[in-house]
Amino acid sequence: MSGHWFDGVSPRAAKLLTLLCVALVLFPLIASDYLITVLILILYFAYVGQAWNLMMGFAGQLSLGHALYVGLGAYAAAALYVHFGVSPWIGLWAAMAIAAVAGGVIGFLALRFGVAGVYFAILTIAFAEFARLAFDHWPWVGGSAGFFLPVANYASNDLINLRGSPTMFYYLLLAMTAAALVSCHALLRSRAGYYWLAIRESPEAAQALGVDLFRYKMYVVVLSAAMTSLGGVIFAFYYNNLFPEQVFHISRSIELILAPIIGGIGTLFGPIIGAFLLTTLAEGLGELMRLLGIDVPGVKQVFYGLCLLVVVMFLPDGVWPPLARRLKLEQQRSQGLAER
Amino acid sequence: MAALLNIKGLSKSFSGLKAVQEVSFEVPAGEIVGLIGPNGAGKTTCFNLIAGVYRPDAGEIRLAGSRIDGWRPDQICRAGIGRTFQLVKPFAGLTVMENVIVGALNQVGSVRAAQGISEHLIEQLGLAGKRHAAAGSLTLPDRKRLEVARALATAPRMLLLDEVMAGLRPTETDRMVALFRDLNASLGLTILMIEHVMRAVMALSRRIIVLHHGQVIAAGAPDEVTRNPAVLECYLGEEAL
Numbered sequence: 001m002s003g004h005w006f007d008g009v010s011p012r013a014a015k016l017l018t019l020l021c022v023a024l025v026l027f028p029l030i031a032s033d034y035l036i037t038v039l040i041l042i043l044y045f046a047y048v049g050q051a052w053n054l055m056m057g058f059a060g061q062l063s064l065g066h067a068l069y070v071g072l073g074a075y076a077a078a079a080l081y082v083h084f085g086v087s088p089w090i091g092l093w094a095a096m097a098i099a100a101v102a103g104g105v106i107g108f109l110a111l112r113f114g115v116a117g118v119y120f121a122i123l124t125i126a127f128a129e130f131a132r133l134a135f136d137h138w139p140w141v142g143g144s145a146g147f148f149l150p151v152a153n154y155a156s157n158d159l160i161n162l163r164g165s166p167t168m169f170y171y172l173l174l175a176m177t178a179a180a181l182v183s184c185h186a187l188l189r190s191r192a193g194y195y196w197l198a199i200r201e202s203p204e205a206a207q208a209l210g211v212d213l214f215r216y217k218m219y220v221v222v223l224s225a226a227m228t229s230l231g232g233v234i235f236a237f238y239y240n241n242l243f244p245e246q247v248f249h250i251s252r253s254i255e256l257i258l259a260p261i262i263g264g265i266g267t268l269f270g271p272i273i274g275a276f277l278l279t280t281l282a283e284g285l286g287e288l289m290r291l292l293g294i295d296v297p298g299v300k301q302v303f304y305g306l307c308l309l310v311v312v313m314f315l316p317d318g319v320w321p322p323l324a325r326r327l328k329l330e331q332q333r334s335q336g337l338a339e340r
Numbered sequence: 341m342a343a344l345l346n347i348k349g350l351s352k353s354f355s356g357l358k359a360v361q362e363v364s365f366e367v368p369a370g371e372i373v374g375l376i377g378p379n380g381a382g383k384t385t386c387f388n389l390i391a392g393v394y395r396p397d398a399g400e401i402r403l404a405g406s407r408i409d410g411w412r413p414d415q416i417c418r419a420g421i422g423r424t425f426q427l428v429k430p431f432a433g434l435t436v437m438e439n440v441i442v443g444a445l446n447q448v449g450s451v452r453a454a455q456g457i458s459e460h461l462i463e464q465l466g467l468a469g470k471r472h473a474a475a476g477s478l479t480l481p482d483r484k485r486l487e488v489a490r491a492l493a494t495a496p497r498m499l500l501l502d503e504v505m506a507g508l509r510p511t512e513t514d515r516m517v518a519l520f521r522d523l524n525a526s527l528g529l530t531i532l533m534i535e536h537v538m539r540a541v542m543a544l545s546r547r548i549i550v551l552h553h554g555q556v557i558a559a560g561a562p563d564e565v566t567r568n569p570a571v572l573e574c575y576l577g578e579e580a581l
Contacts, residue, residue, distance in 0.1 A: 191445050194454075198442040201431035208391060208425070210417035210446035210494055266433075 009185075013329040024174055028167045036166050040238065042279045043173035044231060049259035049271030050180040051227035056257070057266035058184075058193065059220040060200030062117070065106075065124030066228050067252035068131050069099040073229025074236035074247055078149055079141050081161070081237075088162045092233045096226040102127070103225025107218050125250060132248035142242075149240040162237040169238045176230060177272065184268055196220055200266075251301075258304055262311045264318025273320050278307060342404075344369040344498055344530045345390070345421075350399035352389055359385040361554045363399070367498070372524055372531040374545035374562075376538075378575050382554040383534045384426055387500050390532075391423045392416040403498070417446060422496030424487035426503045426534070432476030436467050439475050439486055443493030458493060464519065465489040480507045488516075492523070498530040499523075505537040517543045538576075542566075550575065 009017070028036055048070060055061045076098045077091035086094075106127050110120045136144040150163075157164030162172075187193045195216045198206035207213055236242055246252065263274025282300050289299060315322060343366035350363040360382040367373045375383050388394045390401055392413040401409040403419055411419070422443075431439050440461055444454035462471050465485045470478065475486060484504050491499060501520075505513050517540050523529045524544075535541045541548065541562070548565040550558040552575065558568045565571055 189451060191449060191451060191454075194438065194442050194445055194451065197434055197438070198431050201433055202429045204393075204413075205425065205429035205431065205490075206442065207413040208417060208423050208429075209443045209490060210414050211442070212412075212414045 010329060012327075016327070016329070021178065028170055033166065036170050038279060038283050040166060040170050040173055041283075042275045043170070043177045044234065045256065045259045045275035045279060046272040047173060047177045047180055048228055048231040048256050049263070049275055050177070050184055050268075051224050051231065052257050053260040053265065053267075053271050054184060054187070054227065055220050055224035057260060057270070058188065058200065059196035059217065061217060061220060062121040063124040063221075063224070063253075064121045064250070064257070065126070065128035065253050066224075066256050067248050067250065068102060068124070068128040069225045069228035070232035070235060070252065070256070071128075071131060071135070071242075071244070071247040072099045072102055073232025074242055075135065075141055075147065075232075076229070077233040078147060078236040078242060082147070082149060083140075087160050088233055088237055089160065092230060095229045095233050099229030099232075100222045100226040103221045104218065107221035111214050111217060125253070128248050128250065128253055132244050135244035135248065144244060147242040149237065151240055162234075166238075169234065173234060176234070180227065181268060181272070188268070192216060192219060255304075258308065260318075262307055262319060264320035267318065267320045267324075269324070270318050270320040273323065274318065277319060278304070281307070342369055343367060343402075344404055345532065346400075346402040346405075347390070348400045348402075350386070350389060350401065351397045352385055352394055353397055358554050360389065360396075363551070363554070363556055365549050365556060365559060367530060367532050369404075369530055370524070370528045371546050372520065372533065372544045374541040374548040375532060375534045375551065376536070376541060376548060376575065377551035377557075381551040383551055384502060385554075386551065387423065387502055387532075387534060390416075391421065391500060417494055417496075420495075420497035421500060422491035422494045422498070423500040424484075424491050424502050424504055426506075428480070428483040428487050430475035430478065430483050430486055432474065434475055435472050436462060436475055436478070436486060436489075437471045440489050440493045443490040444495075446493070447495035454493075458489075461489045461493055466515070481509075481512060484508065485516075488519075496529070498532065501531060501533040501535070503534055503536060505535055505540045508537075510539070513537060513540055516540070520544055 027039065031039070048066065052063065052066050055063055073092075073095035076095040077088045080086035080091040080094060081088055106124060110116070110123055115123055135141060141147045157168045159168065195206065195211045198209065198211055199213060199216060203213055259274035259278055260271040261274065262278060263272065264270030282303055285303055286300065289296065311318060345367040347366070348364045350360055351358070352360045363382070363386060375386065377383055385394070389396050389409070392408070392411050392415065396409050399409070400407060403421065408416055408419055431442065437455070437458055440458035441451065441454045444457040445451070448454050448457065462468055465488060467482065467485055467489060470482065475483070478486060484507065488501070488504055505516060508516060520531060521544060524531060531544070533541070533544065545562055547560065548562050549556055550565060550568070550571050557574070558565050558571045566576060
């Protein structure tokens, strides 16, 4: 089984990956609570970044409204739990279904009316904004005053209702991120994966080779939406509060795409390395500012902007591809898929 | 022999410009037919109509008897017509192998099987040494070969070749000619080719159709067509004699 998972991964990369997994699994044994919360952030951004990357990195469909799917997933699972006592393990299916339908509607409208490229991106923003306004005025889920989950008793971990310590959420997110990596790796090597890459590179040529553009674009939008919504479920149960102004805000959508952009769009490891770099640097910067006693609002955003600027100027493919070459991780035989 | 491709009264205008007018011709199964004519004669538009890129204003296109006009390009590919692009469109960021695999996935569902098919075609087109090179790094002749390999990978009954010989050296042209002749003989592959390289057209075609100003001005056997005064005047020129 593991042989199949590592299909197309060089032995060296497989070894390093295993080492990383072991380190991450053992991490909570030695880490402080603060470090665990930072790692949770990293894993969260790595996970949702991977989900976004599926759509943009593989199939070339730019979404700037992925906060919509995070928010829908978060509200769906939270509302089911608060109002009906439904376990998030059941709620997540509803979350995925709702996000998938939303993604499907957006995808269908865009494809039906030939909205592509930048205009498609604007459409995704518009839908996230619609959702923000709608949830702001929906009293059933608290409206603009926010929606709150009963705060957990951290003394015991209730895995069934996702009430518990950060360590529990850490392991959950670790499993999700690993699963996302493995599934995206497998997807890339499937027929759909090849078709997505073909669509990204040249839609006309792909179509001339028998690729049904509508079908495969719909697949990727729906899949990415459903995958992103799971991040939302975790978000809701980890933070215990949801405000439309925050969850659906465009800054959330932007924040979510920074990790894959900085790590390397279209690479499997890019979202992970990007999330790690961005979050640790931003947190480190925050710590430094606190130590120096400087309080500048918005410094994190400025920092993100600078990171983006540096990467776009000096590493247009992101951090991961050159790093993979430096670490000699790409396979000898192929420079193509292995590097992804 | 029955016609594999049957075109009747095909017309297409672009904002008033009649690119293709009332074009009718047939491509019999198992034959190689050349489509020639001066620049702007409507050859590529004709191809794009057959391949489903444009919807015809009027006329019918039949593949083995069934109407295919108005179908999408991917449907037409699945129906059995493979095509190359005059302005090559490689998947630049993918390797040569991956490019061909995308085509091969039209005939088989599994990536592993598609790899086998692609390996063979890459060999056939002389791209074996570059199978793991990014398609964007290839020279123009190699890109043309890749176009052909990709189109063949879809397992077409009929192949539309849009100037695949352009830019090739004479020895390379001969090799390509030999390949198509072989595919035609061994698989019965039907070919409709737009080509300016007369050496290739004459070597391969059993029939030639000449387009001028969007209309068919001559059709017939190669030696017949090349003696046709109208063709000489508009396209081949006196020196061709």
